Amino acid sequence: MTMIKMSDLNLSNKKVLIRQDLNVPIKNGEVSSDLRIRAALETVTLALTGGAGIILLSHLGRPVEGQLDSTFSLEPVARHMATLLGREVRFERDWIDGVDVQPGEVILCENVRFQIGEKANDDRLSRKMAALCDVFVMDAFGTAHRAQASTHGVAKYAPIACAGALLVTELEALGAAFENPTRPMVAIVGGSKVSTKLTLLKNLINKVDYLIVGGGIANTFLAANDHPTGNSLVEKDLIPEAKALQLIAKEQHTVIPMPEDVVCGTAFSVDSPAAVKSVDDVSSEDMILDLGPGFCMQLDRIMKDAGTIVWNGPLGVFEFDQFASGTQSLADAIAASNAFSIAGGGDTIAAVEKFNIADNLSYISTGGGAFLEFMEGKTLPAVAILEERGSD
Ligand code: AMP
Numbered sequence: 001m002t003m004i005k006m007s008d009l010n011l012s013n014k015k016v017l018i019r020q021d022l023n024v025p026i027k028n029g030e031v032s033s034d035l036r037i038r039a040a041l042e043t044v045t046l047a048l049t050g051g052a053g054i055i056l057l058s059h060l061g062r063p064v065e066g067q068l069d070s071t072f073s074l075e076p077v078a079r080h081m082a083t084l085l086g087r088e089v090r091f092e093r094d095w096i097d098g099v100d101v102q103p104g105e106v107i108l109c110e111n112v113r114f115q116i117g118e119k120a121n122d123d124r125l126s127r128k129m130a131a132l133c134d135v136f137v138m139d140a141f142g143t144a145h146r147a148q149a150s151t152h153g154v155a156k157y158a159p160i161a162c163a164g165a166l167l168v169t170e171l172e173a174l175g176a177a178f179e180n181p182t183r184p185m186v187a188i189v190g191g192s193k194v195s196t197k198l199t200l201l202k203n204l205i206n207k208v209d210y211l212i213v214g215g216g217i218a219n220t221f222l223a224a225n226d227h228p229t230g231n232s233l234v235e236k237d238l239i240p241e242a243k244a245l246q247l248i249a250k251e252q253h254t255v256i257p258m259p260e261d262v263v264c265g266t267a268f269s270v271d272s273p274a275a276v277k278s279v280d281d282v283s284s285e286d287m288i289l290d291l292g293p294g295f296c297m298q299l300d301r302i303m304k305d306a307g308t309i310v311w312n313g314p315l316g317v318f319e320f321d322q323f324a325s326g327t328q329s330l331a332d333a334i335a336a337s338n339a340f341s342i343a344g345g346g347d348t349i350a351a352v353e354k355f356n357i358a359d360n361l362s363y364i365s366t367g368g369g370a371f372l373e374f375m376e377g378k379t380l381p382a383v384a385i386l387e388e389r390g391s392d
Helices: 035-049 075-085 123-130 149-157 165-178 195-204 215-224 236-252 293-305 325-336 346-354 369-375 381-390
Strands: 015-019 053-057 090-092 106-109 135-138 160-163 185-189 210-213 261-265 275-278 287-291 308-312 340-343
Touching: 015 035, 015 149, 035 053, 035 075, 035 165, 075 090, 075 106, 123 149, 135 149, 135 381, 149 160, 149 381, 160 165, 160 381, 165 308, 165 340, 165 369, 185 195, 195 210, 195 236, 195 308, 195 369, 210 215, 210 293, 215 236, 215 287, 261 293, 287 325, 293 325, 308 325, 308 369, 325 346, 340 346
Parallel strands: 015 053, 015 135, 053 106, 090 106, 135 160, 185 210, 185 308, 308 340
Antiparallel strands: 261 275, 261 287
């Protein structure tokens, strides 16, 4: 990494502008889950200890640019952060033309996505943001895959642009998993559709020793292997892609384990009864909504011997308890493994929380889209610009 880290800089009496990902759920004007705010605190505390005056930027939701809409206001986040930090967090509605900040102060600016030009990475807006500070700190890993004014443009024009503590931790954890993994390396790609994860599957197949497919993705692979899939979610047009992936895997000695048993329902519903069936006994009325206990025992062995595990996507419809066993069993096997383990993505984090294994994982990524794009082998624009600026 050629990028400058915030921890390398002297921040005393500097105006420090930090782009964070404070995009948290708000219910009745209060923050209802503060995981992202907590993850952002380390960088704020480090900058405060360093003697900086701090201006925080973030987005929240997807408002229409140029239209103030209180539903998307960051004001509740400022209140919540003040409680967590135990000090005032001043909320600034009008900030783009300049913010007065003194060392030891923390200011949170209103949603960057109210600014016209944010999404288009507008140069004029980027320069205005850069003019707010002496040092720009990118710390929002969750939006590092987007080239926008507050994640990318501002880093071009700020006097100094560097990476915050959270961004550095994310990149180091992902680097440890992908750049020099302890083998065997196992990736689990679950969820609903092959189509949304095809690039991911294609990239991972060249890197891992075991590629475990789950959820609706496994259904399409089962269909590609001529097993009956009844009414299951299957992307028929992607069966040739699934076959091609299996061929590549064979050539490269990458194992894609196929389930011998599955859990079926007759409707995608919370009260549909569940039945464990052999893959060849799935009837025309069945929907495959989870992977079976026999397959999970296979996974137990793979997780036990793994050196590195990367997990994105559930094995089944874990939101319904009768179809949650596959994902729970996988979660327990990852938790029990000595492998370096990383999980990321909205549904995966929900499963990690539901099955209470957060403390047993090596790292949980705060990025959904950014985590996926990193795993797809793509360059994250907000990281690339920091690397450019680091070698100025
Ligand atoms: P994704 O957004 O692609 O990561 O997909 C996550 C969603 O996939 C979850 O909400 C699961 O309920 C759903 N899912 C998992 N397994 C299946 C399955 N066998 N059939 C249909 N949906 C599934």
